[in-house]
Amino acid sequence: MEMKTGRKRGLSFYLSIYRKILIQDLKSKMSFRADFIISTFGMILTNVSGFITFMILFHNFPSVNGWDYHHMLFLYGFSLIALTPVQCFFDNNWNLRFMVRSGDFIKYCFRPINVFFYFISEVFDVKGLGQFAFGLGTFIYAWAHIGIPVTVVTVAEAVLFLITASLFMIALMNFAAATCFWIINSGYVMVIMFRFKDFAKYPASIFNSVFRFIFTFIIPIAFVAYYPSLVFVTPDHVPLLSWLSPPIGVLFFFLSYKFWMLGVRKYDFTGS
Amino acid sequence: MTKIRKLTALTKAGIIESLQFRLGTAVMLFGNLIYLALVYFLWKAVYESSGVSVVNGMTFYDTMIYLILATAIFNFLEMFIVWDMSRAIQSGEIIMHLLKPMRYRVYTFWSYTGAHVNNFFLAFVPTFIVVSVITKGAIPIGMNLLYFVVSLILALVVNFNIEMLVAPICLYTESTWGINIVKETIVLLLSGATIPLAFFPEGLRQVVEYLPFRAVYDIPLTVLLAKNGTDTPAGLLAGLGIQLLWCVVLSVCGNLFWKHAVKKITVNGG
Amino acid sequence: MGREVVVMKNISKQFKVLNRHEGLKGSIQDLFSRDYRIVRAVDDVSLTVNKGEIIGYLGPNGAGKSTTIKIMTGVLEPTSGEIFVNGRVPYKDRTANAENIGVVFGQRSQLWWNLPLIESFNLLRDIYLVPEQEYRDMLELYRSLVDLEPILHKPVRQMSLGQRTLSDILAAFLHNPGIVFLDEPTIGLDVSMKAKIRELIRGLNEAKETTVILTTHDMGDVDALCRRIIIIDKGRKIYDNDIGHLKSYFGSYRTLRMRLGDDSWVEQVIDEKETDVMHVMQEMQKEHRIKDIQLQEISTEEVIRKIYEGDESA
Numbered sequence: 105m106e107m108k109t110g111r112k113r114g115l116s117f118y119l120s121i122y123r124k125i126l127i128q129d130l131k132s133k134m135s136f137r138a139d140f141i142i143s144t145f146g147m148i149l150t151n152v153s154g155f156i157t158f159m160i161l162f163h164n165f166p167s168v169n170g171w172d173y174h175h176m177l178f179l180y181g182f183s184l185i186a187l188t189p190v191q192c193f194f195d196n197n198w199n200l201r202f203m204v205r206s207g208d209f210i211k212y213c214f215r216p217i218n219v220f221f222y223f224i225s226e227v228f229d230v231k232g233l234g235q236f237a238f239g240l241g242t243f244i245y246a247w248a249h250i251g252i253p254v255t256v257v258t259v260a261e262a263v264l265f266l267i268t269a270s271l272f273m274i275a276l277m278n279f280a281a282a283t284c285f286w287i288i289n290s291g292y293v294m295v296i297m298f299r300f301k302d303f304a305k306y307p308a309s310i311f312n313s314v315f316r317f318i319f320t321f322i323i324p325i326a327f328v329a330y331y332p333s334l335v336f337v338t339p340d341h342v343p344l345l346s347w348l349s350p351p352i353g354v355l356f357f358f359l360s361y362k363f364w365m366l367g368v369r370k371y372d373f374t375g376s
Numbered sequence: 377m378t379k380i381r382k383l384t385a386l387t388k389a390g391i392i393e394s395l396q397f398r399l400g401t402a403v404m405l406f407g408n409l410i411y412l413a414l415v416y417f418l419w420k421a422v423y424e425s426s427g428v429s430v431v432n433g434m435t436f437y438d439t440m441i442y443l444i445l446a447t448a449i450f451n452f453l454e455m456f457i458v459w460d461m462s463r464a465i466q467s468g469e470i471i472m473h474l475l476k477p478m479r480y481r482v483y484t485f486w487s488y489t490g491a492h493v494n495n496f497f498l499a500f501v502p503t504f505i506v507v508s509v510i511t512k513g514a515i516p517i518g519m520n521l522l523y524f525v526v527s528l529i530l531a532l533v534v535n536f537n538i539e540m541l542v543a544p545i546c547l548y549t550e551s552t553w554g555i556n557i558v559k560e561t562i563v564l565l566l567s568g569a570t571i572p573l574a575f576f577p578e579g580l581r582q583v584v585e586y587l588p589f590r591a592v593y594d595i596p597l598t599v600l601l602a603k604n605g606t607d608t609p610a611g612l613l614a615g616l617g618i619q620l621l622w623c624v625v626l627s628v629c630g631n632l633f634w635k636h637a638v639k640k641i642t643v644n645g646g
Numbered sequence: 647m648g649r650e651v652v653v654m655k656n657i658s659k660q661f662k663v664l665n666r667h668e669g670l671k672g673s674i675q676d677l678f679s680r681d682y683r684i685v686r687a688v689d690d691v692s693l694t695v696n697k698g699e700i701i702g703y704l705g706p707n708g709a710g711k712s713t714t715i716k717i718m719t720g721v722l723e724p725t726s727g728e729i730f731v732n733g734r735v736p737y738k739d740r741t742a743n744a745e746n747i748g749v750v751f752g753q754r755s756q757l758w759w760n761l762p763l764i765e766s767f768n769l770l771r772d773i774y775l776v777p778e779q780e781y782r783d784m785l786e787l788y789r790s791l792v793d794l795e796p797i798l799h800k801p802v803r804q805m806s807l808g809q810r811t812l813s814d815i816l817a818a819f820l821h822n823p824g825i826v827f828l829d830e831p832t833i834g835l836d837v838s839m840k841a842k843i844r845e846l847i848r849g850l851n852e853a854k855e856t857t858v859i860l861t862t863h864d865m866g867d868v869d870a871l872c873r874r875i876i877i878i879d880k881g882r883k884i885y886d887n888d889i890g891h892l893k894s895y896f897g898s899y900r901t902l903r904m905r906l907g908d909d910s911w912v913e914q915v916i917d918e919k920e921t922d923v924m925h926v927m928q929e930m931q932k933e934h935r936i937k938d939i940q941l942q943e944i945s946t947e948e949v950i951r952k953i954y955e956g957d958e959s960a
Contacts, residue, residue: 113741113775121772125758128769132760132801142554146561153561157570164431164575165422211756213721216744217773226758231554292403299410306414310421315413 118221125225133230140230147234151184154305155242169310175337176307178246183304183329184239186269190277191232196224197277201284201291204371219368220361252336265332268353272327273301275353278360285367297323304328320345327353387493405499408447415443432574438601439572441507441515445600446569446593448503449528452496453535453592485536492532520602523612527596530619534591537626538563544637568594588622595619650730651825651857652695652718657727659688659713659881687713688724689881697824700851700858702872702889706954710881711861715827718859719747732824745774748818748826748856753833755810756817757802763813764798767820774821781820788816791849792842808839812846819850825857832864844870865947877953885953892949899944899952902926907935915948 133140158180162173171179200223203209212222252258280297284290300323308316308326319326331346345352423429423436434442508515542559564570567589576584584590595615662682688710695701705711716722717729720736720743729736736743749756757766771781788794797809805813811831818826828847832840848871851858860871868875868889875892877885885892898919904912904927912934916926923941930936 121769124769124772128758128761128765139554142558144554146554146557149558150561153565153570156565160571160575160577160580161422163577165426167422167425168418169421169425208754210716210721211751211754213740214719214744214747214749214756215773216741296403296407296410299407302411303414306418310417312417315417 113217118218121217122221122225126228129226129228130230133228143231144234147231148238151235151238155180155238169307171307171337174246174249177242178250178337179307179329179333180305181239181241181243181246182266182269182333183301184235185243185266186328186332187273187301187304188232188236188239189267189270190273191235192229194224194274194277195229195232196227197281198294199227200281201294204284209371213368220364247336250337258336261335264350265335268350269328269332271353271357272324273304275357275360276300276323276325278357278364282360282364282367285370300325301328304330306330324352324356404451408451412444412447416440419443433603434572434574437511438603441511441601442572442597444503444507445597448500449531449593449596450564450569451499452492452528453532488536515600516602518602520600523616524596524600527599527616527619530616530623531592531596533623534588534619534626535563537623537630538588538592540630541626541633544633563589563592566590567592568597588626591619591622649697650694651697651699651732652693652859653728653730654691654693654714654718655728657688657691657714657717657724657729658686659710659717659722660725661685661687687881688717690727691878691881691883692727693876693883693886695825695857695859697857698851698855699874700847700860700871702868702875703859703861703878704863704868704875704950705878709878711878712829713881714878715829715859715861719749719827720744745821746824748821748823750811750814750818750826750828750831753830755802755814757810757813759803760801762799762801766802766813766817770817770820776821780822784820784822787850787853791846791853792816808835808842811835811839811843815843815846815850819854819856822854823856825859827859827861829861830863831860832862832867840864840866841870847871865945865950869946877950879954889946892946893944896944896949896952899948901942901944901948903940903942904930904936905938907937909937915944915952 158176161168162176166172168176200209209223212219215222247254276297277294280294281290283293287293303319303325308319308330311319316326320331327345327349331343331349334346335342419436419439423431423439429435504515508517538559542555546555566584566587568584569592573581573584573590573594595618599612599615661684663685691710691714703711703715713722717724718731718736720731720738720740723737731743732746734743734746757763758769761769767781767785770776771778776784785794792812797805797813800809802810802813815828815831818828831847832843835843844867847858847860850856858871860867862868872889874888875885876883896917899915899917902914902916902923904914906912912930914926916923927936927939
């Protein structure tokens with residue numbers, strides 16, 4: 105038997121593995137039919153309820169800080185889309201603390217593939233797709249009503265900004281989940297971090313300077329929808345931060361990934 | 377041991393267990409602060425944009441007080457009945473409970489009371505005091521406080537019954553999160569907890585008047601704030617009466633549903 | 647004889663274990679705490695494993711077995727000492743090392759819970775970049791060793807414990823690794839399943855010359871599979887030799903079995919060099935009738951126990 109040399113595994117490798125895992129996982133999830141349907145319904149209901157809340161608000165008030173109904177709707181739709189990847193693809197972070205505590209986590213370290221990828225790829229949350237559909241519908245509707253031109257450029261921008269916006273919430277949850285490598289009650293950290301996502305659907309301009317600072321530079325929830333949306337909603341006055349949101353997003357995600365992997369190394373080191 | 381002693385013992389045990397969840401309480405309070413910060417800024421912005429200080433009979437202060445107290449009530453009412461029950465069903469523990477001499481529904485109610493008493497003093501009362509002080513007495517202090525306590529207890533019972541109605545559904549569908557989120561979404565929206573019912577458009581408002589959910593949040597809050605005619609004896613009795621009505625109706629339905637569910641559990645052997 | 651697959655020289659591993667606290671204050675405390683205690687899990691262990699060997703890796707719980715296994719699999723970095731697996735330093739290049747090893751835990755399956763077994767195999771084939779022909783040959787080999795059909799299309803979550811263990815072992819060998827680590831593979835299984843698993847391991851070891859390091863508490867595994875035994879206790883290696891030598895270690899020991907008046911059997915381990923069989927029987931007869939006696943070879947289990955006890959008092 106010859107010795108296998110260490111082979112490099114690139115992006116295409118990981119993409120094809122993920123696609124295969126995903127297809128299989130979806131096939132088997134469908135078999136839990138009642139839970140699947142109810143959870144999807146529950147997700148949609150949550151979104152509908154949020155939408156109704158929205159409408160009631162605008163039934164009584166003309167605008168929020170200069171953002172009228174359709175602009176707020178745009179923000180709302182944008183945030184829902186941007187919040188979908190963390191819901192669908194990174195749901196396993198919620199299980200991290202249990203697996204680390206029980207020792208089961210170690211099984212992710214024995215295969216010749218990236219531990220973060222292996223762990224995250226195990227779970228795909230289908231009910232997040234309901235949120236995506238709702239968000240996309242809202243987004244397109246608002247886009248049309250605001251009258252944003254539909255060109256190759258604007259559509260490409262939309263895709264780019266949506267993807268990089270999603271990185272922020274993913275990164276925040278990575279940070280929150282990885283705390284389980286250091287403290288016991290990390291579940292609470294995750295729950296609190298998750299609540300911050302509710303701030304994403306509102307323009308950061310409603311906050312005073314202290315909160316705006318917090319939501320821009322400390323817990324950057326304002327980048328999930330507010331800053332990127334400005335590129336489309338106020339194309340004549342786009343602040344620098346909005347243009348910078350893609351590279352900041354990538355950097356922030358990278359930092360959270362490093363932090364997560366640091367936790368894995370620490371886990372190995374103490375073997376706990 | 378007389379029944380009263382049994383119940384007191386249960387309540388006491390619940391309080392002690394609850395006190396151990398200090399971290400959970402701290403987190404809950406912090407979570408509330410986050411939510412309330414958002415509420416504060418959001419409503420401030422919308423009120424500013426409208427240019428008037430009173431919308432649908434509510435000033436900005438009114439709305440803030442209402443929503444802060446709604447959060448406090450939410451914490452007070454929070455019961456993990458649905459979660460605990462489905463866990464108990466899944467693990468088979470529920471058989472043990474059914475074997476105990478006390479009736480399960482009654483037992484469940486009283487075992488959570490400890491947490492509620494704890495919650496009331498740790499969460500609700502401080503919040504109330506803080507709000508009172510900050511708003512310089514915008515909450516009327518008088519007999520309405522007493523009526524409020526009565527109304528709150530009734531709200532608790534109504535909420536409990538809603539939970540007990542929902543919990544067996546999890547048994548039938550083998551789905552916990554989905555059912556729970558549906559219940560919570562509906563209750564919070566239609567009870568006036570997310571947005572005060574005063575703001576609801578006419579059509580929706582009519583519908584909501586006939587649903588039990590306002591008995592959980594809207595009624596106790598309006599009693600406390602002495603709004604909506606509850607400062608008159610007629611208005612007050614009407615409010616409390618509606619709550620009582622829902623207590624009875626939901627309790628009866630819940631009981632029937634529960635008996636049916638118990639049959640299913642015992643047939644399946646847990 | 648043969649190539650050295652694992653070489654450990656003076657490996658030691660110390661842990662700084664944080665004394666964790668509960669509650670809110672506790673969590674915050676933990677972040678800044680310097681309240682550690684030092685645990686010496688592995689203490690100056692050296693060993694060499696050759697290609698194709700099946701080694702029984704024994705020791706009481708908490709002895710440091712799983713720690714050394716983790717070091718060998720590259721998941722843990724030793725505090726001091728040298729280690730080479732397949733010529734590579736495992737913790738320095740975890741991914742490359744992982745390509746050449748297989749790992750099985752007794753209870754925790756490493757397969758995808760919801761997937762039919764064949765789909766897990768296919769995924770593993772892709773992850774380990776196994777050439778298609780090799781993959782097919784491997785499945786053929788599996789078919790010749792076990793009855794694959796009933797489990798091949800079953801999702802792991804629907805399998806019995808025995809089937810799951812079988813699947814995990816097959817999965818571990820799938821990419822033809824040079825060395826496979828099996829941690830308590832027969833735990834919780836009934837006697838016939840244990841026999842099947844042991845046959846499988848032996849078959850795979852013979853067919854592919856795969857080195858196997860088998861951690862177990864079950865002496866049946868040891869007797870059936872291992873020609874060499876390494877015993878770890880309190881982080882130190884206290885025995886490293888073949889199984890025949892083990893028996894002669896305590897050559898004069900016998901198990902004396904006596905059938906009493908009520909037809910129950912009583913066992914006692916005696917050292918024939920030190921104790922007189924007659925004397926023991928006489929003592930027993932003071933309280934019970936003896937209907938029958940048997941003098942047996944001491945079991946491997948007893949030998950191991952003696953070694954543990956010897957180490958205790960040492």
